[in-house]
Each structure stands twice: as C-alpha cells, then as structure tokens.
Amino acid sequence: MALDFGFTDKQEELREFVQKVAESKVKQGLKEWDEKEEMPWSAIKGLGEAGLLGMIGLEKLGGKGLDYISLGIVIETLARTDSSCAMICSMQNTLTTLTPGWDEDDIREVYKGNKLVCIATSEENAGSDVSNISTAATIDNGDYVINGEKIHVSLMPGASVMGVSVMVPTDDGKTRMEFLKVPSDAPGVSCEIMPEMGMRSHQLGRVGFKDVRVPLDSALGKDRDNIKDGKALMYARWNVTRCLSALNAIGTALAVLDETIEFVKKKEVYGRKIGMNQAVSFPLIEHYTKMEACKLLAYKGLWKNVRGEDAAREATMSKWHGVTAAIEAVGSCLQMYGASGYLKDLDVERRLRDVMGLAFTGGTINVMKLVVVRELLGKEFMGLSRK
Numbered sequence: 227m228a229l230d231f232g233f234t235d236k237q238e239e240l241r242e243f244v245q246k247v248a249e250s251k252v253k254q255g256l257k258e259w260d261e262k263e264e265m266p267w268s269a270i271k272g273l274g275e276a277g278l279l280g281m282i283g284l285e286k287l288g289g290k291g292l293d294y295i296s297l298g299i300v301i302e303t304l305a306r307t308d309s310s311c312a313m314i315c316s317m318q319n320t321l322t323t324l325t326p327g328w329d330e331d332d333i334r335e336v337y338k339g340n341k342l343v344c345i346a347t348s349e350e351n352a353g354s355d356v357s358n359i360s361t362a363a364t365i366d367n368g369d370y371v372i373n374g375e376k377i378h379v380s381l382m383p384g385a386s387v388m389g390v391s392v393m394v395p396t397d398d399g400k401t402r403m404e405f406l407k408v409p410s411d412a413p414g415v416s417c418e419i420m421p422e423m424g425m426r427s428h429q430l431g432r433v434g435f436k437d438v439r440v441p442l443d444s445a446l447g448k449d450r451d452n453i454k455d456g457k458a459l460m461y462a463r464w465n466v467t468r469c470l471s472a473l474n475a476i477g478t479a480l481a482v483l484d485e486t487i488e489f490v491k492k493k494e495v496y497g498r499k500i501g502m503n504q505a506v507s508f509p510l511i512e513h514y515t516k517m518e519a520c521k522l523l524a525y526k527g528l529w530k531n532v533r534g535e536d537a538a539r540e541a542t543m544s545k546w547h548g549v550t551a552a553i554e555a556v557g558s559c560l561q562m563y564g565a566s567g568y569l570k571d572l573d574v575e576r577r578l579r580d581v582m583g584l585a586f587t588g589g590t591i592n593v594m595k596l597v598v599v600r601e602l603l604g605k606e607f608m609g610l611s612r613k
C-alpha cells in the first residue's frame with residue numbers, strides 16, 4: 227500500500243498545538259492589528275516561543291528540524307485564524323532555510339521571534355518580470371554600493387535584515403543577479419509603508435537604497451549546491467512557498483466555510499433555515515470540494531519537495547487554483563451572511579481582504595498558469611520572449 231492520505235499522530239498533535247497557539251496568541255488581537263495596520267512584536271515573539279518560526283530550521287540554530295509537510299500543517303492551521311501570521315511564519319521558515327547565507331546569530335533571533343528577515347525583489351517595472359530589475363550594485367573600495375528602489379516588500383518596516391536582489395558586475399564585463407544581505411538600518415536605506423487592502427498587519431514597504439554600502443561577502447546562497455546566481459536562488463524557494471501560499475488561502479477559506487455552515491444551519495429567513503435552500507447549500511459544498519482537492523495537491527507538492535523531486539507543477543497548480551477558489555469561497559460565504567457579512571463586526575470581510583493578497587505573493591495567478599503552460603505545452607508556448 228504505497229498511497230497514504232493520512233497524517234501521522236505526531237502531525238495531528240502538531241495541528242492541535244498550532245490551533246491552541248493561534249487561539250491564545252493571535253485571535254484576540256486580530257481586529258486591532260488590522261485597524262492599526264501593525265502586528266505587535268509580542269505576537270511575533272509568541273510565534274517564536276511556540277517554535278513556529280523555525281519549524282524546518284536546523285536544531286543547532288534553535289529550529290525544530292521538521293519537514294515541509296509539518297510546515298504545511300502549521301501554515302494551514304495558522305491561516306484558519308489569520309493569513310498574515312501564516313505568511314510571516316512561511317517567510318521566516320523558508321527564507322532562513324532555502325535562502326542560505328544569513329548570519330547564524332540573526333537566524334537564532336528569528337527563531338526566537340526577536341528579529342525578522344525579508345526579501346526585496348519587486349520594483350516598479352519588475353514585478354512578474356523579475357529579471358527586469360534596475361537596482362544595481364557597483365564595487366567600490368572593497369564594498370558593494372547599492373542604488374535603486376524596491377516596492378511591495380513584506381515586513382518592511384520591521385525586518386532587521388533584507389535579502390535585496392541587485393544586478394552586480396561580473397568579471398567578463400556583464401552583470402548577473404545576486405541577493406545581497408542588507409541591514410535595514412544601514413545608512414542610505416529609507417522606507418515608507420504602502421497601505422494595503424488586506425493582510426494589513428503584515429505591512430508592505432517601499433524601500434529606497436541610496437549609496438548603501440555592504441561588504442563583498444554579503445551575497446546570499448553562496449554555499450548552496452546548484453545555485454548559479456540570484457535567479458536560481460529565487461526559483462529554489464518558489465516550489466515550496468507556492469504550496470504554502472495555497473495552504474494559507476485554503477486554511478482561510480476552510481475556516482470561513484466551517485463558520486458559514488454553522489451559520490446557515492441556524493439563520494432563518496422566510497420561516498426556515500437558509501441552509502435548506504439548495505442555492506445556499508450547493509455553493510457551500512462546491513467550495514468545500516474544491517478546497518479539499520486543492521489541499522491534496524498542495525500537500526503533494528510539499529511531499530515531492532521532501533523527496534527532493536521537482537514540484538513546479540503541483541506548486542503552481544495548487545497556488546493558482548487554491549487561491550482563486552479560496553477567494554471565490556470566502557466571497558460567496560460573505561453573501562450568505564447578508565448585509566452583516568459586509569460589515570466590520572463580522573470577521574468575514576477581513577478574511578476576504580486578506581485572502582486576496584495571496585493572489586500576488588510569490589507570483590500572480592496568471593504567472594502560475596504560465597509555469598503550468600511551460601510544464602504541459604513547453605517553454606516556447608509561454609509567449610515570454612523579449613523583442
């Protein structure tokens with residue numbers, strides 16, 4: 227019997243543990259954090275103390291040394307309460323392990339919840355088209371000197387160290403992309419908040435670099451096999467993070483569906499429970515079915531990553547379909563609450579705003595489909611060749 231859809235007892239215990247952490251350390255602050263557009267350090271510290279920021283991290287650095295499936299369980303379960311916390315947890319786990327080269331002391335502090343790291347790639351003309359970045363580093367007097375501007379940077383302000391994608395000069399007179407470690411308090415770094423529609427407590431920043439100096443040994447990913455440059459470093463992380471983004475959206479939608487099912491079993495209109503109308507019950511079961519199917523696909527992607535297999539198909543399929551179907555599910559649930567769902571009093575409007583943000587992180591829905599086109603039809607059908 228090779229095929230096994232069950233989680234182990236230990237994994238089920240982990241799910242219960244994370245659920246308790248979310249209830250005790252996250253749930254009560256959600257409304258306030260959303261309104262203030264800020265998550266307090268005490269909440270991040272709470273995630274660190276519970277070990278959730280270093281689930282797949284090395285034990286010698288304070289991590290738990292678990293695998294991607296366990297991390298998936300953590301993200302799905304946290305997302306049932308809050309997508310921002312799930313995203314912060316996903317970023318800290320994957321950046322510190324799949325983008326090697328951070329200072330070990332920084333990693334220890336991240337796992338304790340005392341520091342955060344982030345990745346700054348996107349620019350005004352380089353969102354989906356990540357190769358088109360214009361932020362550049364020149365070499366001067368034994369330092370890299372960075373100039374440029376990044377946008378949509380998660381956890382800025384807040385993160386202590388950024389991995390910044392830059393074009394660096396090579397010996398043959400050309401340039402290649404690298405990710406350089408840059409302390410966020412380095413002279414010449416500026417940051418302003420870009421107010422968001424959803425996941426407001428996690429914060430997005432516009433980060434400027436004006437003659438920012440970092441040492442020549444600041445490149446991330448140096449010690450990793452098969453990593454030729456910064457682009458390869460980015461690709462190595464995506465097959466995991468895209469499955470996690472799918473599970474973040476799916477966890478969000480499943481929690482909202484569960485709550486809505488309880489609601490339609492009680493709420494009466496025209497003298498009967500609204501759940502007795504098939505125009506109400508059918509969409510609920512349709513969304514639930516899609517969520518369960520996408521969940522399997524996302525966990526299959528993580529399982530392939532654990533086995534060291536290429537999970538590009540599962541990661542991109544689960545992300546585009548999981549996030550799209552989750553947005554539809556939460557929107558549909560909101561309708562079932564009537565006008566109450568549209569008001570701030572109920573949490574469903576926040577959940578809808580939050581889940582929409584997951585359509586962009588780590589690549590848009592269309593970009594996910596382009597990867598599937600590459601996988602199924604071939605690279606030449608992606609239609610991405612530059613003129």
Ligand SMILES: Cc1cc2nc3c(=O)[nH]c(=O)nc-3n(C[C@H](O)[C@H](O)[C@H](O)COP(=O)(O)OP(=O)(O)OC[C@H]3O[C@@H](n4cnc5c(N)ncnc54)[C@H](O)[C@@H]3O)c2cc1C
Binds near residue numbers: 377430
């Ligand atoms: C919540 C959140 C967190 C984020 N965190 C980070 C972060 O930490 N670090 C970071 O660097 N960035 C981050 N981003 C930015 C994110 O990576 C980008 O939004 C994403 O890569 C898309 O880029 P863009 O928004 O500039 O869209 P664009 O690339 O400008 O695309 C615009 C639209 O055109 C579509 N499109 C473009 N080309 C094609 C094509 N060939 N075929 C079909 N459709 C196409 C896209 O799908 C999209 O709908 C974050 C964004 C969000 C919303």
